[in-house]
Amino acid sequence: xxxxxxxxxxxxGHVTGASQDGLATHFQLxxxxxxxxxxxxxxxDHNVVADKIKRRLxxxxxxxxxxxxxxxxxxxxxxxxxxNKTSILAFFFALTQDSGGPKIENGICLGPSEADLFPLPRLxxxxxxxxxxxxxxxxxxxxxxxxxxxxxSQSHSPQPxxxxxxxxxxxxxxxxxxxxPVERRQPGSQSQSPTTERRPFVPPLPKHTTTKEAMVEVxxxxxxxxxxxxxxxxxxxxxxxxxNKDGYKLDPKVRLSGSxxxxxxxxxxxxxxxxxxxxxxxxxxxxxxxRCDVASGGLVSQSLVLALREELSEYCRLIAVLEAQNQDGxxxxxxxxxxxxxxxxxxxxxxxxxxxxxxxxxxxxxARTLSGGACVSAIYxxxxxxxxxxxxxxxxxxxxxxxxxxxxxxxxxxxxxxxxPHHEFFIAADPTVADDRLWQDKYSIxxxxxxxxxxxxxxxQVLASGKSLNFLRNVCQFRAPISGRDAIKAAxxxxxxxxxxxxxxxxxxxxxxxxxFRETSRHxxxxxxxxxxxxxxxxxxxxxxxxxxxxxxxxxxxxLSPELCKPASNLYPHNLSSLLExxxxxxNAQYEDPDVLRRLxxxxxxxxxxxxxxxxxxLDYHVDGAIGTVFTGECMRxxxxxxNALWKDKRMEMILADIWKEQSATSKLCRDLPEMRxxxxxxxxxxxxxxxxxxxxxxxxxxxxxxxxxxxxxxxLQTAESLDHIISAHNQFLxxxxxxxxxxxxxxxxxxHLRTFYNLIQNLRGLQEQLSLAVSAEVNARKAAETEIKxxxxxxDFGTSAEREEIERKRRKEFTTSVLPKLKSDLRINDQTxxxxxxxxxxxxxxxxxxxxxxxxxxxxxxxxxxxxxxRLNQRLTYHHKRxxxxxxxxxx
Amino acid sequence: xxxxxxxxxxxxxxxILMEMSKLLNTGLDETTLALCVRLCDNGANPEALAKVITxxxxxxxxxxxxxxxxxxx
Numbered sequence: 001x002x003x004x005x006x007x008x009x010x011x012x013g014h015v016t017g018a019s020q021d022g023l024a025t026h027f028q029l030x031x032x033x034x035x036x037x038x039x040x041x042x043x044x045d046h047n048v049v050a051d052k053i054k055r056r057l058x059x060x061x062x063x064x065x066x067x068x069x070x071x072x073x074x075x076x077x078x079x080x081x082x083x084n085k086t087s088i089l090a091f092f093f094a095l096t097q098d099s100g101g102p103k104i105e106n107g108i109c110l111g112p113s114e115a116d117l118f119p120l121p122r123l124x125x126x127x128x129x130x131x132x133x134x135x136x137x138x139x140x141x142x143x144x145x146x147x148x149x150x151x152x153s154q155s156h157s158p159q160p161x162x163x164x165x166x167x168x169x170x171x172x173x174x175x176x177x178x179x180x181p182v183e184r185r186q187p188g189s190q191s192q193s194p195t196t197e198r199r200p201f202v203p204p205l206p207k208h209t210t211t212k213e214a215m216v217e218v219x220x221x222x223x224x225x226x227x228x229x230x231x232x233x234x235x236x237x238x239x240x241x242x243x244n245k246d247g248y249k250l251d252p253k254v255r256l257s258g259s260x261x262x263x264x265x266x267x268x269x270x271x272x273x274x275x276x277x278x279x280x281x282x283x284x285x286x287x288x289x290x291r292c293d294v295a296s297g298g299l300v301s302q303s304l305v306l307a308l309r310e311e312l313s314e315y316c317r318l319i320a321v322l323e324a325q326n327q328d329g330x331x332x333x334x335x336x337x338x339x340x341x342x343x344x345x346x347x348x349x350x351x352x353x354x355x356x357x358x359x360x361x362x363x364x365x366x367a368r369t370l371s372g373g374a375c376v377s378a379i380y381x382x383x384x385x386x387x388x389x390x391x392x393x394x395x396x397x398x399x400x401x402x403x404x405x406x407x408x409x410x411x412x413x414x415x416x417x418x419x420x421p422h423h424e425f426f427i428a429a430d431p432t433v434a435d436d437r438l439w440q441d442k443y444s445i446x447x448x449x450x451x452x453x454x455x456x457x458x459x460x461q462v463l464a465s466g467k468s469l470n471f472l473r474n475v476c477q478f479r480a481p482i483s484g485r486d487a488i489k490a491a492x493x494x495x496x497x498x499x500x501x502x503x504x505x506x507x508x509x510x511x512x513x514x515x516x517f518r519e520t521s522r523h524x525x526x527x528x529x530x531x532x533x534x535x536x537x538x539x540x541x542x543x544x545x546x547x548x549x550x551x552x553x554x555x556x557x558x559x560l561s562p563e564l565c566k567p568a569s570n571l572y573p574h575n576l577s578s579l580l581e582x583x584x585x586x587x588n589a590q591y592e593d594p595d596v597l598r599r600l601x602x603x604x605x606x607x608x609x610x611x612x613x614x615x616x617x618x619l620d621y622h623v624d625g626a627i628g629t630v631f632t633g634e635c636m637r638x639x640x641x642x643x644n645a646l647w648k649d650k651r652m653e654m655i656l657a658d659i660w661k662e663q664s665a666t667s668k669l670c671r672d673l674p675e676m677r678x679x680x681x682x683x684x685x686x687x688x689x690x691x692x693x694x695x696x697x698x699x700x701x702x703x704x705x706x707x708x709x710x711x712x713x714x715x716x717l718q719t720a721e722s723l724d725h726i727i728s729a730h731n732q733f734l735x736x737x738x739x740x741x742x743x744x745x746x747x748x749x750x751x752x753h754l755r756t757f758y759n760l761i762q763n764l765r766g767l768q769e770q771l772s773l774a775v776s777a778e779v780n781a782r783k784a785a786e787t788e789i790k791x792x793x794x795x796x797d798f799g800t801s802a803e804r805e806e807i808e809r810k811r812r813k814e815f816t817t818s819v820l821p822k823l824k825s826d827l828r829i830n831d832q833t834x835x836x837x838x839x840x841x842x843x844x845x846x847x848x849x850x851x852x853x854x855x856x857x858x859x860x861x862x863x864x865x866x867x868x869x870x871x872r873l874n875q876r877l878t879y880h881h882k883r884x885x886x887x888x889x890x891x892x893x
Numbered sequence: 894x895x896x897x898x899x900x901x902x903x904x905x906x907x908x909i910l911m912e913m914s915k916l917l918n919t920g921l922d923e924t925t926l927a928l929c930v931r932l933c934d935n936g937a938n939p940e941a942l943a944k945v946i947t948x949x950x951x952x953x954x955x956x957x958x959x960x961x962x963x964x965x966x
Contacts, residue, residue, distance in 0.1 A: 003931075004932060004936075004937065007928055007932050007935070008932065008945075010928055011925065011928040011929070011932070011945075011946075011949070012949060014925055014928065015925055015946065015949040015950060015953060016949050016952050016953045016956065017953060017956075029945075029948065030945040030949065033941050033948065034937055034938060034942065034945060036941070065916055068916060069913065069917075072909050072912055072913050072916070073913075075905075076906065076910070079902050079903075079905060079906040079909070080902065081902050081903045081906045082934060083934045087933040087934070087936075087937075087939045088929075088930055088933045088934075090939035091929060091940075091942055091943055092913060092917050092919060093939075094939055094940045094942075094943035095921075095943040095946060096917045096919060
């Protein structure tokens with residue numbers, strides 16, 4: 001042993017190169033370092049250390065070096081010189097580690113999966129130490145240590161008498177009084193400080209000579225007593241909590257054999273694990289008022305704590321039994337064969353609880369920052385363990401932890417009530433949302449809280465089920481008890497908490513969720529379709545807002561047109577409403593359901609200066625109550641938009657009809673004006689052209705868009721299984737119509753193009769009016785001249801005179817030279833603009849992807865007149881061409 | 894620690910250890926290594942010993958730095 005000190009001195013001298021006087025401090029420092037550390041540590045096997053070094057090298061991508069090291073290692077194994085190869089290898093390893101590699105915790109190497117799972121130190125597996133090696137210079141006699149231990153154990157127990165001590169200590173654990181761990185720590189630190197004081201460590205003389213006397217002998221019985229306290233997380237005299245390393249360590253001055261140390265440290269792991277779990281429990285329930293404002297916490301955590309407590313109480317019962325055993329065989333010395341406890345027995349008997357505690361510690365580690373569904377998910381991950389015992393423990397804990405979730409779920413499914421003060425359930429309710437948006441906005445899925453054993457579809461079913469119940473109660477005002485719940489209740493009785501997370505074994509939960517979903521959805525559908533007459537409202541919307549009821553619309557337009565030609569600011573809604581009533585009373589609409597007629601109303605849109613009545617008038621349909629869920633504000637906006645577009649189309653048709661009427665009147669007048677024939681013909685042609693376009697547009701809207709979409713909607717509504725299906729079908733219906741009516745964002749330019757077309761129609765009407773005025777004036781003038789001639793002839797006078805002839809000739813000449821050419825040129829301009837417009841409209845249609853619009857363009861240009869005019873329409877529209885023609889058309893525009 | 898019969902093997906062993914030490918970049922010279930090996934064989938804690946070595950090397954570096962600094966001034 002003396003040799004060690006000499007060696008160390010030489011080492012110091014050699015490395016630092018310091019002189020004799022400087023050497024002393026270095027030597028002392030070195031000696032202190034060596035003595036503070038547990039001496040002569042021995043790892044299990046040198047192969048383990050060699051493996052670690054190799055892994056380190058491989059980790060640093062030094063594969064060649066690793067191979068070389070392996071061969072060196074092989075050679076080293078053959079050499080018989082070294083007594084302690086492991087130690088040297090560990091020395092190398094520690095040295096490389098200190099020189100700046102990644103820090104790897106000493107001790108047992110964790111498997112990668114376990115390390116990921118639970119990155120906590122494993123000090124309880126620390127290599128035990130050679131008792132024969134260097135030790136401290138402390139010279140506490142054996143008795144004093146024992147008495148220390150005894151007094152220590154007494155000082156920690158609330159009452160000195162041992163049987164009641166046990167009970168009260170256990171009781172303290174269950175009640176989880178927060179003071180206990182603090183109490184536990186303080187004496188430990190106090191008891192530690194004297195020992196550290198006792199060895200300030202500047203050994204003036206080589207101490208190894210006195211080692212044998214300085215070592216403290218401890219009987220196994222004392223050790224076991226210590227361990228039983230350590231099992232409950234109470235520090236002992238010999239086995240202490242090492243705050244730095246977060247684990248237990250042995251008092252180095254106690255003399256123990258290697259195997260004993262190993263066993264004790266192994267056993268001390270139990271205490272460490274116990275503290276982990278217990279800390280979690282106390283943290284989980286200790287100060288609720290504190291935890292409420294922290295995001296974590298809540299019922300799930302509480303029930304998890306409860307489950308852990310139950311497991312711990314089981315464990316404490318075992319300790320009580322062990323303690324009793326220890327007391328029974330207390331007086332008789334522990335024999336190898338007889339009763340009482342030995343370290344070995346302890347190791348054996350605590351094997352099973354150790355694994356269980358370890359699992360619990362894993363669980364607490366996984367769940368420590370989580371709450372609610374996320375916490376349950378974290379625990380659920382541990383359920384897929386290969387070990388059946390492991391699974392059993394996790395399953396027990398998980399079913400406890402899931403209980404509040406299960407209760408919330410059943411309440412939600414059966415009553416639609418949501419009692420979730422800690423926001424742990426995966427359904428969230430927004431109390432600020434009013435009833436009219438209840439279906440859309442009030443309830444949502446909290447994805448973060450969705451336990452991983454509940455699938456997305458199931459979560460959606462759960463959401464829909466509870467939402468439907470709330471919808472029936474709050475929106476539909478459905479007060480009667482909902483029938484047909486017996487089946488659900490029966491299914492519910494078959495499920496337990498465990499069926500939540502054991503879906504791969506049984507499908508009871510799936511069955512329950514599916515059944516509840518179907519049943520409640522059926523109720524909602526019945527309510528909506530039968531009591532709230534969704535279909536009749538849909539039909540009414542189609543008739544009045546989408547102008548299906550043609551007669552009514554025509555009549556309404558006719559009686560409204562004098563009003564609507566006024567500026568928008570001169571309109572009064574009550575006038576319009578009375579006109580609407582007249583129209584209803586005069587047409588078939590009077591046989592409509594009174595509820596529908598009550599909802600039908602007139603609405604004036606926002607007025608901007610210069611607007612005519614036509615621009616702001618709109619029909620409206622009041623939706624409130626339950627059907628408002630289907631017809632949301634957004635839907636109604638779309639309906640109004642559609643009405644406006646269709647109403648405008650309809651009006652153009654009416655204008656064209658008026659033009660045609662005037663034309664037939666004018667053409668009769670023109671029999672006597674042969675010079676007018678050409679103009680008249682052209683006007684008629686243009687009008688027919690426009691009528692054709694308007695009719696084709698109407699045909700397209702009615703048959704290609706409205707009817708098809710309506711058909712789809714009705715078939716979907718017949719097969720709908722839930723209100724969500726209806727809503728989405730209806731939204732799809734609206735979307736299709738809006739897109740078909742060229743009102744969506746993509747076909748905006750087509751719509752604006754159509755608007756210019758409507759302007760052309762209005763221009764034509766003005767032209768037609770001028771024309772008929774001119775024609776009637778001319779005809780009247782000629783008639784007046786003729787009657788004058790006749791009157792004069794009848795009076796026996798000359799019918800006409802040269803002077804009069806001249807006037808008449810001049811007037812006629814003026815008509816043919818000034819009025820007629822002006823009309824002609826106006827007409828030509830109109831015609832030309834119209835043709836250009838149609839042509840570019842056809843091009844635009846060809847660029848659309850919709851097949852129906854292609855058909856429309858075919859019908860518009862059925863005799864291929866415009867095809868001949870523009871070669872671009874002839875080509876097949878490839879993507880390239882599409883771009884080119886688009887560019888050209890915008891250039892033209 | 895070494896009897897005559899095992900001198901050759903002891904030398905060999907030491908060479909192996911030296912090579913390993915170089916491989917692992919420990920920065921130990923032969924004398925230091927020999928001393929360390931003997932200490933380890935005597936049952937010193939390897940981790941602590943490693944700490945001692947790094948500590949001593951640090952001291953040496955400091956001393957050298959001081960000497961150099963003194964030389965420069």
